[in-house]
Amino acid sequence: MKDETPTTSPRLAWTLGILHFLFGIFLIYVVVQVWPASTTAKDLAKPWTLFGQATKMNSGQRVLFLVIVVGMTGSFVQSSNSFISYAGNRALTPQWIWYYLLRPLIAAVLAIGRIAFRQCNRRLD
Numbered sequence: 021m022k023d024e025t026p027t028t029s030p031r032l033a034w035t036l037g038i039l040h041f042l043f044g045i046f047l048i049y050v051v052v053q054v055w056p057a058s059t060t061a062k063d064l065a066k067p068w069t070l071f072g073q074a075t076k077m078n079s080g081q082r083v084l085f086l087v088i089v090v091g092m093t094g095s096f097v098q099s100s101n102s103f104i105s106y107a108g109n110r111a112l113t114p115q116w117i118w119y120y121l122l123r124p125l126i127a128a129v130l131a132i133g134r135i136a137f138r139q140c141n142r143r144l145d
Contacts, residue, residue, distance in 0.1 A: 028112040037107060042101050047093045087135055088128045095127030100121045
């Protein structure tokens with residue numbers, strides 16, 4: 021019996037590949053821009069530039085934003101490796117598209133939860 025699992029069209033695979041590439045460049049750019057020169061509270065509160073716009077956050081907001089972006093970056097690496105394997109073997113199926121789109125957002129939510137849990141534990145000590 022022949023396997024009838026539908027595979028994604030080459031055009032969709034290319035589109036997803038290009039979007040993955042651009043999202044990876046975007047994440048690298050954001051991490052580099054947000055990463056503080058030092059970890060003092062004064063340096064964390066300094067304004068920083070993102071896409072030409074001066075952005076000011078207090079130190080807690082900046083750390084939270086950085087944790088979210090780094091979490092998304094780690095998840096992006098994992099989902100990109102999976103995408104490369106499936107697209108390269110021409111085994112990418114449409115059911116996996118949502119996985120690749122939502123995986124970085126799931127990591128961002130988990131990062132927020134981890135930071136919130138850590139802050140609660142710190143306040144209880």
